[in-house]
Amino acid sequence: MTKVRPLIAIGILLGCATLPLMITPVGAQQISDRAKQVGMKIKCMCGACDMAAGVCSHPGGTFSGPCQAWALPALREVDGLLAQGRTEQQIIDSFVAQYGSIVYAEPPKSGFSLVAWAMPTVYLVIGAVLVIFVISRWRRRPATEAGPAGSAPKPISPELLERARAQAARETED
Amino acid sequence: MDVFGSFALLLAFVCAVYAFVGGIAAIVTRHPLLVKSTRQAGMATCCLIFFATFSLEYLFFTDNFSIAYVVSHSNRDLSSFYKIAALWSGMEGSLLFWSFLLAIYVLSVLVTYRNKNGELMPYVGVVMAGVQIFFLTLNNFVESPFKALAVPAADGVMNFVARADGNGLNPLLQYPEMVIHPPNLYSGYTGFTIPFAFALGALLARYPGEKWIHLTRKWTMIAWMFQSLGIMLGAHWAYAVLGWGGYWGWDPVENASLLPWLTGTAFLHSVMMQEKRGMMKVWNVWLVFCTFLLCILGTFLTRSGVVSSVHAFARSQTSSWFVGFMGVILLVCFGAYLKNRDYLKSENQLDSVISRESSFLFNNLLFVVACVAVLSGTLFPVFSEWFTGDRISVGAPYFNRVNIPIGLLILFLTGVGPLLAWRKTSTESLKRNFGWPLAIGIASGTIAFGFGFREYFSLVCLILCAFVATTILLEFYRGSKVIRARSGASFAASAIDLTMRNTRRYGGYVVHMGMVFVFIGLAGAAFNRNVQKDMQVGQTMQIGPYTMVMQGMDTKPERNYTGQRMLVEVLRDNKPLMMLYPEKRHFETTEETGTMVAIYSTLKEDLYVVYAGTSPDTQLPVLHAYLNPLVKWIWFGGVTVVFGTLVALLPNRRSVLVLAGAPQPATQPLPHAVPSSAALREGHD
Incomplete structure (x- = not known):
């Protein structure tokens, strides 16, 4: 009996743990990789950042990861449009129609x-x-031919330049 | 203390004006007493700025909430550590901090050269005083940090009041790296004032020879090192705090810090052309001018809000001042150049296309193209709005596409350039120097390809990293072998001896090796993965070899915030590895939330775990995990770059070194060419 009890306890715990999974299927909130790829071409329009929706973390916000304010719903919308069979370009065009050309993550x-x-x-x-x-x-x-010439002041001879250098070196020993 | 600080700032302004006007008079009259008094006025300016800065810090530490700036950026519960950082967390304080760091540089220059360079220093002093006047004008008359807190009464009259507590510091800044990242970056920005002052001063004074280059070399390297460190710390902060799994987002303010770094790096290379061959004088002077202008532009972009940025910590209406200042600098630089351009004529010719000189030209071309591409991309939204009325965003994907190929070409030249000889490289030398590196690079690429490495740019990057690393190691190996044969010392001791004999050359190689490490880390970014899941206790999430088990949540009340943590057990290949505690911090004073990422970091990869908040649908905590390969190499590379720069700053143990086994042939001076003073002092570089 003592050996059975822990097993029952584990079973109950596992049951409790898996119960919510039946209510809320795992992955319901997951954004598909394809949507994230499309999200890389759309700028997050939350107004607080300048990132692509696919990676927006909304710095300082309450929800880092896809930003709750804009990017997360946008990525869900992308997922929905992909499920409807829209192409990547059609999806981006629909965002541009809605927000203007500023929504492009890249020109x-x-x-x-x-x-x-x-x-x-x-x-x-x-x-x-x-x-x-x-x-x-x-x-x-x-x-x-190198050195000051033409209409410029009188050309400096190598000897003069070397003398000037020696003087500069004396003055500027560091 | 606020009155003391205000008065010190005002007096500093007066002294700077005297140093500027008196300096010009000293240049004209050459009166020794005037020269001395203006120099001392310059020193007094710096000391007064120090007093003002310490006064503001004192106000923070004594919780003086009668000062508007202290109220806005501090509170009683803020730790002393972050009260230091509060100084530069807002516009007024960060501008004062600019003046403070600039004052350290200016004072160091004035003290170091107080009895030297008699012909040049008055010009340098005037330029430095001119820059100080601009910032002190902002400190005194535009954005004073010592303004008393005033609230309007019912009759409209402003009443001075003191608050019981302050608003607190921005949570994003309450992170240890934020205490050291801005000072480093600012030290880079302000440090480039010194080479600028020497370049402009030398041009105005028609100072003979390349002495100004020698004088400014260490100052440029110090500024460059701080800039590099500041950029690296900023990247690490973005990685560890913002919780998006990346370290560089091509944000306009990030770009602004990169621009002077790129031109500064180009200058550190091209300056050798002038030192060794008396060439590229015009180019070098303009590189220094542009680097300084880009520092001011960077500050302008950070403050003005002309481009949208996540760095919205400190904005104000100073943009017109910065634009005006940049205009004045540009006019002065152009004027000085047009007046004295004959002074900048090149002294030598190019003997061969396959030479160190050519590699420097192409290296500079790539750095400048990268800089201009980043600059125009950053400003493109503004341009597009001007021309079309439509603001077009330019985000990370664009900058990656444009800069990755340029970065790889620069990496390639990092390996090639140092192995080419000055003047001309023979075919035998090419074979000797490049045989092994090419073979190892190709072998590395083949192995990586065999293991399924299919990302094109990452593959090229790894091949180039292997190539460059081999060239550097071979340089150390060959030099050390010669010393070892002579001294009988161990290989490591010989390598150290070799480095200390020519710190600039071998310190430079260490910097290059650091950049190789950084590129290895960047190559890993192509293989980043991430997964996100709403987590219940006991639930697991898998990424790569790691399994994360949600063990629960806890709350951690602290003095200035309340932290809520996810307790995540990490298993690797189903064996317990460690616990990670990704955290959300709620700052009661500001009602803001910050993220603390939990990272398990190895040289192979980072497991990067973020508590991404509560799901709005399920009300469950959300765990976001990233698997980022090779990221640690970036930070390791950054440390190596700084170490290499410090080595390069050390004086050589012996001034002349000619190694029998060195790969470069000894250069024979041309009959008509005048060897530069540097070439006379050192064997090779």
Whole structure:
């Protein structure tokens, strides 16, 4: 009998523990991975953060994880729309229709937003062209031409420069 | 004490104005007494700022709730530890803190060089005083932290009152790292004032040679180290407190801290071109100017609210002041450059495209492109609103797409650059230096691919990490081998000896190794997983090899808040591992809630557990667990970066070192080239 009692107790405890599971199925609140992926393309519109709905933690709020104020209901809506067979683009479009283009987590690849996507490449190309230009210029220029020249004040000779350096070194020993 | 603080600030302003105006007069007249008196005025300015700052801290520690700033940011129950942090938790205090940190730097410079650099220091003093005047203007006349608390009476007259208690400190700031993160970041921002002052001063004075570069090197490195540490601590705070499982969200204020770090890093590399070869003088001067401007821009973005940010701790109407100040700086810099640009002509030519010089050019290109891309992305919502009337968000996915390829290219150059010789690298040298690193990089990639590593960028990142780490280790190995052969000491002792002989070079390698660790950690982000569940007592949740069992809840009343914890038992492969206590803290004074994440961290992965609140549907506590691989490497990398910078700041044990086995060929000066003074002092770098 003494061996049976603990088993009965464990059984009752397990029963109590699993009872709510029958009332509220586990996973009822779970957001699907697909919805989270779509949520990464939608900005949380809670007004307190600037994060994607898929990862919004609503810093300082009472519910961290998908933010209760906006992201969590939005992700549920995404789940619902996915269940209806809507495509990712259709879902994002429906949010844009509702909130405007500010709801995009990243700029869309159309219209003025294309500028945002083009800019880094343009910087890189301009920078690379500049570097190549500088390298070719440096390679062409003999060392003797270096230094102040042309309309600038009188060129400084290496001897004068070295003397100035020696003076600077004396003055600025650290 | 508030009157004392206010008066000290006002007097500091007067002294700074004297240091500025008198400094200009001293430059014109070259009168030694005027030079001395303006220098002393500069020192007095700093001391007065210290007095004012300590006065405000005294008001916090004595709970003086007749001062508006103390009422807004403290309360009686706040611990002494956080009363220190309350100083910079609001706009007025953080601006005073700016002045305070700047004063430490300025005083250090003025004392260190009080009898040196006679031609240059008056210019430097004027520039530093100019920057101090701006911040003291804000401290005194725009955002004074010593304003008495006043409430309007029925007749509209303001009555000065004292409250029984204050509003308390923002809960998000009540975390140990918040006490050290802002001072580090601010020390970075303010520290870049010193290289800026020297660069502008040298340009205005047409100061000969690269001496200003040598003088500012350690100041730049100190500022850069603090900036790095501040960014890293901020990332760790975001990871441990915000409870979203990440450490970098590309928030505008985070981006603002990254911008001067990127240009500062570019400067620390390109400055070697000027030291060794007398090249890139214009570029270096503008990099320093831009770094300082980006520091001011960062402060402006944090305060102005032109871009939305989660860092809404301290906002005010100072934006027009910052815009005006940036405009003045830009005008002065342009003016000085146009007037004296002939002073910045390059002294040497490029001998080969495959050389250290070229690698520095490309390294700088990538850092600057990353900086401009982050800046334009951060400001794009503002631009889009101007041009189209439609505000378009630019979030983390955009910044990741743009910056990951640039970051990987920089990582690649981190390995390549140091192994290329100055002037020209021979084919034999390339083979000798890159054979093993390439082989190990490719082997690592193959193994990772074989183990199912399929994320493209992470795979490339790991290959590059293996490549760069091998290049660095080989550098240490080769140098240590030579010393060991001569001295007979152990390998570790030889490596230390090697490092101490050329701290700058080998300290730099340690910094590079730290960055490799950071990149290893970043590569892990592609494999993050998370799961969330409403939990009842006894219920379990699984993520990776970990099983979490909900054991119950408890309440932990503390002096300033009440903590509610989930008691979570963690099992690994069904064997008990540990207990974790993710927590929600409710701060009664502010009626706000904070999160305390529980983390089980290993080098392989972090089990990151958040008590995510109560589910609105089931009223059950919600457990949110993340499995984040390799995150610890990021923090380890950050510590390594700081350690490497400290090593690089140490003086060399011996001034000249030429190793027979060193990978770089000794450079022969060109007949017409003038060797820089640094090249004369050191064997190689």
